[in-house]
Amino acid sequence: MSQDPVDSPQRRRLLAGLGTGVVAYGAGVSATAAQSDEFDEISVRLNNIATNAWEVTEASDDEFAETGVGNPELTFRVGSRYTIQNNGWSAHPLEFRDSDGDPLLSQSAQGSYEGDSETNWVDNETSVSFTVTSELAAELSSYICTVHSSMEGTIRTIDQTGTDGPADVTMSDQSTDGTSVVVDSVRLDEGGFVTIHDSSLTNGATLESVRGTSEYLEVGSVQDLEVELDDPLTSGDTLIAMAHRDSNDNETYDFVSSGGNADGPYSFDGNAVIDDADVQINTSAAVKIDDQQSDGTSVTVDFARLDDGGFVTIHDSTLLDGDALGSVRGTSQYFDSGTQEEFTVELDEALTETETVIAMPHRDTNGNQTYDFVSSEANNDGPYTDDDGAITDSAEVQVGDAVEASVTFPRQATASPTFTQDEATSPGVSVAVSSNVESAVVVTYEDGENLVIAGLGVFGADELGGENPVTIAVEDAGGFPGSHTAHAIPTSDLSGEYAPGDTVSMDTAGAVADNDTAVVHQATLTFEDQTSDSPVESGDTVATVDSSLTGDVTYTVDVHVTDDEGGLVAAEWIGSTNVLSGDNEGSEIIAERTPSDGEFNELPFSGTDTFVAMIHLATDASAGDAATPGTGPVVPNIDGESGAVPGGITATAELTAEMDDGGDDGGMDGGDDGGMDGGSDDGDSGGSDDGSSDDGGPGFGPIAGVAGLGGLATYAYRKLNLDSEPATPEDDGLDEDDE
Structure with missing residues (x-):
């Protein structure tokens, strides 16, 4: 039957005042439309x-x-x-x-x-x-x-006007055990869900009144739809079935978790499409158990109602073959009359493989608060029953090791300059994740009360050893730059299919195995070729640089030297800015030889050479403080396609310092051109094919041709130490002697 929205005082009521998100639902229902x-x-x-x-x-x-x-x-x-x-x-x-x-x-x-x-x-x-x-x-x-x-x-x-609304739902008065209800019919012209609210909705409890929601429904009509209640009824009530859209197209009901901003109700003439029904409880017990993963020694029962007290027994699938006694695997403690939620039943005989289990409420017929059903050969403590027999619920229990996961998400930057390519890095983050099961790594940011997905990826357990970070492209930049959280979620526990921009559902949020939060920065760094009219001495200005780093953080721009072949020398500097914060123009690089016995950073400097400017954090300093090169950690710079780029946030420039008239060129390496690299007379930085350095240091290859960076990758992982907080020179594994 094609069922269109109806106005009737007996069946169809449209709750007034609903827009596409959460608005005031009002305390009552709208009046029935006048007939034609x-x-x-x-x-x-x-x-x-x-x-x-x-x-x-x-x-x-x-x-x-x-x-x-x-x-x-x-x-x-x-x-x-x-x-x-x-x-x-x-x-x-x-x-x-x-x-x-x-x-x-x-x-x-x-x-x-x-x-x-x-x-x-x-x-x-x-x-x-x-x-x-x-x-x-x-x-x-x-x-x-x-x-x-x-x-x-x-x-x-x-209806009498002949107007077709976009949805319709009908629900009849009924009796139930309280764990589910049946919706007679539903039509959703654009797909979506049917949500069951309790009567507190009429008092304005928009979100709190939600008792359960159907699975995602495709476009069309469904008859006799059973909706399980996440919050079962324990007494009779007027329930309201409401048609909801899938506004973010992720086939997951996000109305509650989004605070009403996603998956709002279908409306017709400005009112939510609903139907209400009187629902009564017709059993003296009820039980609800969901599919789950277990190590086999116990299972979790979601809900039980025992009006006369008793127990909840767990049977294995041999019960379905008629083995009422031999199928018993474990029994709960004695419960007084009332309801129980989220309790564990230890199994006397552990499950060794995936199994269907049946939860069954039992009475305490002999009043001794001890489960005697098996020992009495079913003469005592029999099950609660209804017209169909014993009251039960079943679930599939997957047996395996418990999920073990850890997430390390360090402070980092993206969409920022790097000397490895002409453009800034594409937006992305790097996360170290360890998990023993296939997991989704989901990166989110907060938008009000919602967790919005910035990016995500699915990885097998063999890819999540924690040693090599995974890269997640940031496709929704609504929270960038700023604080983000990386979550590890077993794929088996995801409540639906997700895409960047979607809101994480409550069910998925509850399945997070581990997470970590970090600030994701964006930086700019402009380091242009410059010339000084005299040799650079210690304390002089080597050059100037423009820079910015988002967030409430202080930093320095340190300048590294290059070796004889043009490769970056990771542990030698020729100077640094004072401590900076925010946006800065024309910041002076003050010459300071660090370390004082470095091989390639001698002062005074004259001639022409290639230098690398690199942003370092100054975690315990204030803007304007003097800084010593290399004392703060590097800020990792992540490319959404290739991962961490060598050196973090970097830029290169050729610096020239005029020689003294007729004097020695004062160069750092004694080369013919007075430069640091001993290159040709035209000041070219030169370089080798393999990017190695003669001094045994982490030769990064020619700055001018960084497609094959050789030891640059080694430097990145040693220097940036992406598995943990950014390393300082004292703990980054790059000892001065080794360089």
């Missing part, structure tokens, strides 16, 4: 095409059916009264049926609505008359000739 006089009484003439099909030849409502075609779809308006002239009634009795094929109204059988006073069924043989109530509309599915099965067509229902 035009459609109070509708007359129809129905004929037969031999014994093959029905045909509508005349109707006072143009929307009722297409005339002149066989077995057309009939459209009934809720609240209207129909008189249908059946020209062939004696050979072709007319019957209206529900989706199960049972008669609702019939000219040849007893229909279930024929005694309903509001429907007011009248059969005059040549014609029938009846009123389409909302209850009848909820069940109407087809019409048929009870003699000729080929004469059958479908039915849809609409």
Whole structure:
């Protein structure tokens, strides 16, 4: 049946005041729309095409059916009264049926609505008359000739105005054990969910009233939809079924976890599409157990209600073969009457492989608070039962080692300059993750109360040893630069498919195995070629640099020297700025030879050479303080495609210092050009194919051609130490003697 939104005081109520996000729901429900006089009484003439099909030849409502075609779809308006002239009634009795094929109204059988006073069924043989109530509309599915099965067509229902809303939901009064409810029908024109609210919704408890939500529903209609309640009922209540959109297209219900900003309700004429029902508890016990992973020695039961007290017993799947006693694997402690949530049942006989287990509430029939069902051979402490037998719930328990995961997410930068390429690094972060199961590494930022996904990736356990960090591209930059959190989540525990920009659901957030938070910076660094008109002495200005680093943090720009072949010398500096913060222009690099016995950083300096400017943190200093080169840790610079780039945030420049007239060039390496690198007369930095250095240090290859950086990668992992907090020169493994 195609069921469109209905206005009726008995079935359809539209909760007023709802927009697309969380707004004031109001304390009551909106008034029923006034019916249209035009459609109070509708007359129809129905004929037969031999014994093959029905045909509508005349109707006072143009929307009722297409005339002149066989077995057309009939459209009934809720609240209207129909008189249908059946020209062939004696050979072709007319019957209206529900989706199960049972008669609702019939000219040849007893229909279930024929005694309903509001429907007011009248059969005059040549014609029938009846009123389409909302209850009848909820069940109407087809019409048929009870003699000729080929004469059958479908039915849809609409409200009296004929307006089709984007969704519809109907739910009947019912009795349940409290762990689930059944929604009679739902139609979602754009897919989504059906959420069950308790009656506190009418008092404005928008989010707190949510008791459970369906799985994601594709576009279309569903009949007899069972919705499990995450928060089971323990007493009767009026429940409200509400149609919700999947506004962020991740097939995960995020309305509550997003604070109402995602997956809002479908609305029709400005009101949420809902239906309500009186739901009563009809059992003396209930139990709920979800699929889970276990080491095999215990299982977790989500919920149990024992009105007379007792136990919850865990059976293995041999119970399904009739082994009531031998299937018992473990039993809870004795519980007094009432409800229990999230409790563990230790198993007397451990599970050794994935198994279906059955949780079963048992009475304490002999009142000794000891479980005697097995020892008494089922004579004592039998199970709670209902009309269908023992009350149970089942779950699949995957047996394996418990999830062990750790996440280390150090302070770092991205979208920042590097001497390894012309452009800044593409946005991304580096996270060290150790996990013994396949896991999603999800990087989020906070947007109000929501966790929004900046980027994510899925990795096998063999890729998550913790030694080699994984790189996650940042595709949603709404929180960049700023604080981000990296989460390790077993893929088996993800509540749905996620993409950057999505909001993390409460279920997924609850499945996080470990996480860590770090500030992700963005930097700029401009280091241009410069010339001094005299040799540079200790304490002089070597050059100037423009720089910026986001966040409330202080830093320095230190200048490294290069070796005879143009490779960066990681542990030798020629100077540093004072301590900086934020944006700075024209910061002076003050010459200071560090270490004082370095091989390539002699002062005074004259001639031409290539230098590398690099941003270092100054964690315990204030802006304006004097700084010594190399005393602060490097800020890792992450490229979203290739990972950590060598050297962190870097830029290169050629610096020239004019020689004294007629004097020695004062160069650091004694080369012909007075430069630091002993290169050719034109000041070219030179270099070797393999990027090695003659001094046994971490030769990084030619600065001018960094595609093959040789030992640069070694430097990156030794210097940046991405598994932990950024290293300082004292603990980065680059001893001066080794350089």
